[in-house]
Amino acid sequence: MRPSSRLLAASTASVLALTGLVALPQNAHAEPLPEGVTTAENPRVPEGAEWTEAYFPSSVESNNGDPVELHADILRPTHLAPDEASPVILAAGPYFAHEGQTGDDGFDHTGPSERFYDLVEGGDLMERGYTFVMVDTRGYGGSTGCIDWLGTGEQADVVSAVDWITDQEWSNGKVGMYGKSYDATTGLAGANLQPEGLEAVVAQEPVWNMYNYLYSNDLPRPNQIYTPDAYNEIAQLSGFEEGYAEDGLDVPTDTDRYLANAAYEQGAPECLEKNSMDGYNNTALTDDYWVDRDLPSQAKGSTVPLFVTQGFIEPNTKPEDMQTYLANHEGPQRGWLGQFEHVRGNDVYEDGSLAMGREGWFEEVMSFYDEYLLDVEPTVDYPNFLLQDSNGKWRAQDAWPEATKDVTVELESGVYNDNGVAQGPPPSNPDAAVGDDSHLSTPNSGNMEEGPGLTGLEDSAARDIAGRSAEMAAEVNYATFSEPVLTDVRLTSTPTIRLETEGERNVMVRLWDIDPDGTTTMFNENVAVLDSDGSTEFDLKGQEWTLDAGDTLMVTIGTVTDGYWWPSPSNADVTVTSAELDLGLQTTADDVSAEGRSNIFLDYYKEAYTLPEPVTPTEGTFVLSLADPSLSVSPDSVEPGETVELTGAGNDPGAKVEVTVGDQDPETVTADTDGGWSSEYTVPDDAEPGAVTVTATAPDGTVSTAEFTVESVATPTPTPTGPPSPSEDPSTSPDPTDDGSGDDGSGDDGSGDGQGKGNLADTGAPAMAALLGAGLLAATAGTMMLRRRRG
Secondary structure, eight states: OOOOHHHHHHHHHHHHHHHTOOBOOOOOSOOOOOOOBOTTTOTTSOTTEEEEEEEEEOSBOOTTSOOOEEEEEEEEETTSOTTOOEEEEEEEESSOOSSOSSSOOOOSSOOOOOTTHHHHHHTTHHHHTOEEEEEEOTTSTTOOSOOOTTSHHHHHHHHHHHHHHHTSTTEEEEEEEEEETHHHHHHHHHHHHOOTTEEEEEEESOOSSGGGGTEETTEEOTHHHHHHHHHHHHHTOOOOOSOBOOTTOOBOOOOHHHHHHHTTGGGOHHHHHHHHHHHHHOOSTTSHHHHTTOHHHHTTTOOSOEEEEEETTOSSSOOSSHHHHHHHOOSOEEEEEESOOSOOTTOBOTTSOBSSSOOOHHHHHHHHHHHHHSOOOOSSOOOSEEEEOTTSOEEEESSSOOOSEEEEEEEOOEEEEOOOOSSOOOOSSGGGTTTOOTTSSSOOOOSTTTOSSOSOTTSHHHHHHHHHHHHHHHHHSEEEEBOOOSSOEEEEEEEEEEEEEESOSEEEEEEEEEOTTOOEEEEEEEEEEOOTTSEEEEEOOOEEEEEOTTOEEEEEEESOOOTTOOOOOOOSEEEEEEEEEEEEEEOSTTOEEOSOOOOHHHHHHHHHTBOSSOOOOOOOOBOOOOOOOEEEEESSEEOTTOEEEEEEESOOTTOEEEEEETTSOOEEEEOOTTSOEEEEEEOOTTOOSEEEEEEEEOTTSOEEEEEEEEOOOOOOOOOOOOOOOTTSOGGGSOOTTOOSSOOOSSSOOSOTTSSOOOEEEOTEEGGGGGGHHHHHHHHTTTOOOOOEEOO
């Protein structure tokens, strides 16, 4: 059960008291909507909608002590009466100013933001009877207050918006949130706080943890400077002070109230300064500033239904901490996850191809909203998650991730020099870099919508830059190789690296896929500042990458060579004394295929991050295997001289398995195409009674065991006989010198070494067939031979 709004308000008040912020009173009652404006009066209003504006207070004051008034643009279906209740879809964030989303969009006159008109039209919102509300969070558009970049204040704005909507007579009391990028992240915040009436959230390409957009494990990204600057600019969009009376239109100016609110940041320069310095001064994830913005931790206990999208190889809002968020979130989950960039589910490229590679976005989204906002049972049984792997193929599964097997592999130790200066050292202060990105390898807009650095690898120059970064990493960092995988192995979930090091200061870890022909593509990476105690642990990005049979995984460790970070290199050697990598492996054999295809960005990505020259791996030092081996012995009880059959299953096809019986030396058998093998073992005649353990060790070190028992053989009781009669032949009489011990005087008691050695035969290896006869003879002398069986 979700917490009630009363409990939520009490909880929020407690948090605000700790942060020194004061809660403001909520509006107590609804106000009727004014007469709306249609598309005939203002072409910026979509067909079938009436546009009105409203204002309401946020429950939390600004960080400069001022009260916060929030502005909303409301689009209502023209066929609904003003007081007719309808479900409401809410989008909240910085991109809904009348002047434009991230800057001046060049409109001739005022009007509601067109940011999500694709949803309004593609989802047929007006025809379906949905109301669409766009709320400017504090400091943006027509709302007052200092911008807060998803802190407790802006999160309170989301709750206030939901509370205000559910209190209106034109609302049925059920709200869904919709967004992409920043306003997808406000959706996650809403799901975490789960105010009463919030029934569903659709979040496309969100930032899962705000810290990761400016830093990576204490190492700053250029976003540390450019992101606050970008949002300061957005907060200063001013609105329309002049009307428009051309083309038969007579569109008035923005209202005085809107214009006054839009000018708030310009009259409060302390807001912009604080926004610039907060991200710059708070560099550690444990800083209070970032604790307030730790959305994955705050997701614990949330039951709001959630529908997300995430590109695994996108360079903007990356799949960092996504797994933690989804694990903590307890409500229903849906998602489209794949190999695409910072796009919407319905986006298309200039050639008409779908950016994600899959059709049906709005159909599935509206089915999701209908289910939770109108209690309409879906007519299509949509999978919980639809996933696209690195081969461009789509599949359905119940959750993400679904690893078949979690493994920890040991990597090679090595030495690298921390001399990589990806984009030059970070500026000494924010003002030194604002408005100047000339020293960057690629331009950086700083805002989430347009993204940092590479926002589209369709540009050949951008691909060249990315390729050079990958080439540098391969040249200056040291590598560890796996053995070639025997079957297709998908790398899923979020890898974790643990390092023991000597020296300072930075480290970069990258994962690469090497094809049998040496073609080498980088598919995952992350960086960190090494811990001073020499023990460093951090996550890479979430991933869905398939190593095809015969491919090799390469892991490189070394200095930072990528322009997405601002390292301060030590120019000193770093010695890695030990390294471990946690990976989630998933079989492709159980894939449930789904409609969809590859996309252009995946092709561009592979081109950009594939090394120009092939790589020849050195000997592999670890094995990636999906095998789940088992071992059985039949029968489980035998007498000396009898044979047991040893059967293995669940191995990789062609795997070399070491089989050991008792304390004998191991023998190698080869798994067949189904991953099975079979051998026979003959128990020596002189074997001692007791349990015998059999082990089978797979190439990845997995050990299977089984046991059989050697039973003792009862010694027959001799029949008593009297002295021989005179007529008997003395040669048939017992030897009076025989003491009955069976010792022939040779000194060999026939017990061998007492370890129960016998004859192990792997039935089906032609190379050993010629030794079969010798093996049977040698068994009585305590030796063991192997005969292979196919099958």
